[in-house]
Amino acid sequence: MGRIKKKGTAGQAKNFITRTQAVRKLQVSLPDFRRLCIYKGIYPREPRSKKKASKSSTPSTTFYYTRDIQYLLHEPLLAKFRDHKALAKKISRHLGRGEVGDAARLEKKGATKLSLDHIIKDRYPTFVDALRDLDDALSLLFLFANLPSTSTVPPKTIALCQRLCLEFEHYLITTNSLRKSFLSIKGIYYQATIQGQDILWLVPYKFVQRVTGDVDFRIMGTFVEFYTTLLGFVNFRLYTTIGLIYPPRFNAKSYEQGGELDAIVLEGRGIEEPKQIESFKGHVNGEVDGGTVPTKTNEEIQKQIATIKEGPNAELDVLEGQDQYQALDQEMNDAIDTFETTGDDADVLPQPQAGGNEAGSLFAPFTFFLSRETPRQPLEFILRAFGCKRIGWDAILGDGAFTTNEADPTITHQIVDRPPMASLPEELQVSESPSDPPPTTVVRPGYRVPGRTLVQPQWVWDCINQLKLLRPDLYAPGATLPPHLSPWVKPTKGAYDPSAPLAEQEREGEAEEAEGFSDDEDEEAQEEEVEKSDDAAADGVALAPSASTPATADLQDDHGMTIAGSESESEPASEADSFAGFDSAPESDTDPTLTQHQRELEAEAAGLNFSETLTKANGQPVKGILKGSGKGDEARKKAAKRRREEEEELERRKMMMGRKKRKVLDKMLYSNRQKEGEAEALRAKRRKIEARRG
């Protein structure tokens, strides 16, 4: 017999360490430990058995992997933390003595920023690892870029976040690697694909964020510090791989004037890729040399546009441009050649689609103008990322526009987000003042410049998500927009897909079944409808007269008779459900009169008043008897029967399984049913809506 093993020396007891133990081992304070964990990406673990992992009798909640803590023990930051602590003590001592000068000197001396470079390399050994973890970083940095500066959030941090975000956006614009975007009620989601990694992040709408008391900015600050370092290095790598200088030049003047994307000027490296640099300069929205020639007349701009038109990269005509792109494609040698199999018996190897350039050419031929009320920042970013070179906007929206003249004839698309005026005079009202050197053209609100397409902002998003230009008339100002759908939801079997027609998704007989139930719900829905229309009226928005009240009333009349029996039938059905027998319920194919009789008998047994039963159930059954064998009824009965049989079958088979397997199955079935139930509810809602619409 071997030696008796001592308890707590091996296995889980050794592998896990509680937080208190970890803090004690590292000899740091809890906030410092937290910072360290955030920087190093150390997270608590869930031991398989908490009891085995903890040595004390009181239950510990947080466990760390012992190796992790051991690894933290060698962290150079730990020494820095201790130095900081010592320095803080010195400073406080000086302050206590009233030696302000000494304290200031010490503070200055100790103000060296923590360098997190080694941690970045440590946590992300390869660049792809870093890209994979960029989701949270971008979301947080974009949030901080949009925060007002407070005592807890220094303006420096915000400025850094803004610059890093702009730099990252510039990279996406340059490489056209933005893939998808989605307008949600939380903010705008973007998805980019860099080196095969999908990066999804969320940018809030430009509103002041509500700060609640339970948000600890120290923790967020720690994350921001780490993420800024990370994004800095990522940006460096991204820029250098495409031959750009990092950091790009920062135009503070433009930044102060709200230039945003315009505030950063990309510069190429050396002479290798002059062409590319040209194209980058083209990105700076028409103001290629705005710095050198600050005062330019409108005519000059026009001329420049003309030259751009002539250039190979910018076309106004769609067809022409597409032709040229095809020509370019053929010229390129980097592209993959397609392999055609010669023999019939050969296997076909899949090849990636040569579709990288589609994103870059979607909006390339157009000139956009953003109206005052549209969100400039996301629109500019998206349009540019999808190839648009010339974007103008109202001067209010900030610096860096291709043109601020709304009446510019080169504009092909205008993005508008205002309600249409009652009368739309189709003439151009331009008030020109020739005396001023830069002639300002002002389009009065409500007037429309002819010869351009007016769309609502959603058009841009829907276009890029489907990667094709959609019909603009659906998105015309004032039109009821089609629903905006998330591009990330993949249609799965059994799940509800709003884009597919209802009939394809329904279970067989679901519609007939549902017809019966929708009687009383219809009334409710009607009420709702009325309320809604009231609301809409209050809003002052003209609602299209969709399902007016008489129409719904008609509907109800139509259904009234057939539906009537529904309630009377639902009860026996449920009864049969509860009856756990194999015998096919004899009630299912009996006359409704019988069921009614049965119900009366039941009521009697239950001790209900006769009148009560009458009021409760008899009002409609009278009708139901008259026209009992409706289509919906039969379908429902059939479905109920089938369902019951299926259930019985399942129960029977389950009885033969082992306990563990049965539990697994139950779990799976539960979740599947949950999903199915959700899908079914959605289908039911849609059915109702469609029925109301007629």
Place this chain on the structure above:
Amino acid sequence: MAPQPYSKKRKALTRDSPEADEVLLSDGGDDFEIALLNGIQSQSEDDRDEEDEDASSDLFGGDSDLEDEGGSEDEIVSDEVPSDEEGDLADVKQNDTATFRATEGNDGVERPPPNHKITEDANGNPRYIYTEIDPVYDSDDSDAPPTQNTIGNIPLSFYDSYPHIGYDINGKKIARPAKGEALDALLDSIEVPKGWTGLTDPATGEPLELSQQELEILRRIQMNEVPDEGYDPYPATVEYFTGKTETMPLSAAPEPKRRWIPSKHESKRVMKIVRAIREGKILPYKPPREETEDELEVRRYDIWANELARPDHPMNVPAPKLPPPGYEQSYHPPPEYLPDQNEKKAWEDTDEEERNQEFLPTSHDALRKVPGYEKFLKERFERCLDLYLAPRVRRSKLNIDPESLLPQLPSLEELRPFPTTCATLFRGHDGRVRSLAVDPSGVWLASGGDDGTVRVWELLTGRQIWSVKLGTEDAVNVVRWRPSTEAIILSVAVGEDVYLLVPPVGDPEIETKGREVLDAGWGYAANGATSNAKKEPATQWTRPGVRLEEEGVLVKFSLRKTVKVISWHRRGEYFSTVCPQAQSSAVAIHTISKHLTQLPFRKLKGLAQSASFHPSKPIFLVATQRYIRSYDLSKQELLKIIQPGARWISSFDVHPGGDNLIVGTYDRRLLWHDLDLSVRPFKVLRYHSKAIRAVKFHQGGLPLFADASDDGSLQIFHGKVVGDMMENATIVPLKVLRGHTVKKELGVLDLDWHPTQPWLVSAGADGTCRLWT
């Protein structure tokens, strides 16, 4: 030795003190004087002490000379003092006031109380023997307050014209003290000695006179000089070095080189610094750079210049990404995603942490109407918290079709027919129905219960055909038909008795055949008894009596304990009985044709529960509490011990095929044994919530079996056994039959299958039997 007499003496002295005190106080006309007097008095007292001591020593022994010299001196002094006093006394005798000297003088001269007597000691010297002092309260008033002047706070000059200076506490006049010798004072004032101060030295009581030295010090102070005599404030300077250059140097040594040659060492050190500066090791001081805007530009470099992928560690769990938004998060979702009023209300009513969606889907018909999302910052913060605070666990998600987990079962159509509903109800028994059996032809149902009657019913109609009361107190425990359609015989166990009877139902021919079969044994019993006389038969088969015989009860024999189980051999020749309480005679095998009872087991391990014949082979199975043993009847040996693993077997049944066995137990289990496979159960089924009472296979070729339980339900199973050895039996639960009511925790007590149809009869504790079809 000395102190005691001294103290005694002193106490004796103090007796007189009031007077002395009075004198003393009256002495103080002035504060100063009083203080002076006090000092003097204290001194005088010291003197007196010394003197007393000397006196005593003188008195006590001749060795007093040896004691000390000072003492003798003091004695001399004291001798002198009285003389002085006497002189004083002469001066102020009639005054009756005395100074301290006077009092002392008084002490010395007249001692009025003769509290001692003088004897002569051994040497002839006088010896004083003092009387004992009575230590009364007032015997020692040394701490009595001194006499005080009571005139209060008024100047003493008011009393200048009076001979007294005030009054004591008793109202007596305090006499003015004597002012000394006026003439002496006058003389003194004329001839002022050097150093006279006019003050009295408080230490000595004599006029204070300053010495020559002191006078000198006073003078110096007056002259603003340093009081110390020898101190010279301005001593003459002693010049240790001279400022004048000597014309002749002290040393003739030439001046050393180092005086005018620059130091090599120094130049080395300087050059070292110079070199360091040239090399850039020492930089000139630069004031620290002020923070500029460029601080934002952190040094960036390609950190992944030489990247090296690290193999993934199993303990490293990367943070899970947030799921992408769904349709319901859209600013303008399809209308079916919008919540209706009920959903909205439900969402609002639920607690914020319990909502499964943190937002309500809302639709905005234009982008400009989309408001800011209130919880954006909070959600980001919570994500941050999750990233560093949430434990990460890898969970493999099972993403398979649940159908694949389910076992493949024969279709429902294949499983039919089986009993589903209660077709007939047999009422009539008073109390529980303990047992029932369907006769081999499938027409009759026999039942027996707590009321002691055996009843025969028509199975299909539920009509009672015949009944007989066999027990008055004992219940009918078992009712079993003989498995033969030719002769109808019913075996009944009532208490300890077993009856064989031929109920008068159905065909009279069959009935007579049954009677014949039973009667055949009577003769054999008579013959056999003679041949096998040596061994006592286990029991005697008898006729039950005329009354019962008329009713059809033909044979009766009794065993020693209550018979619980009867089971017939397939041919109908033998049947076995089990009396669980009996020890050696628990299991008995009875031969009908011989009217013979045999006890095959001398001793059984455990309590016998049930016994059964194998359907095809000469094998006999006996179930004890925990095991089932199978015996080969021909070889008379133990074949196998089947271990169901149950606590208490209630009943078992052998499959008609003979290779399978079902066992019902009181611990709610139904066990299927494949005898070829193992002695352990092939399947353990636990679908009952109470004990299982009876189990039965269908004997007529249908793959069915059923069990009856105390929870009032019967469960029907499909149990198909394939002849192929390789294939396991298929067991499918089919139906739960409920109908019997549970009475006193007892539900269904027995069941039996119809011999050919898929019908089941059950006996309930509620006094009914039911036919399930």
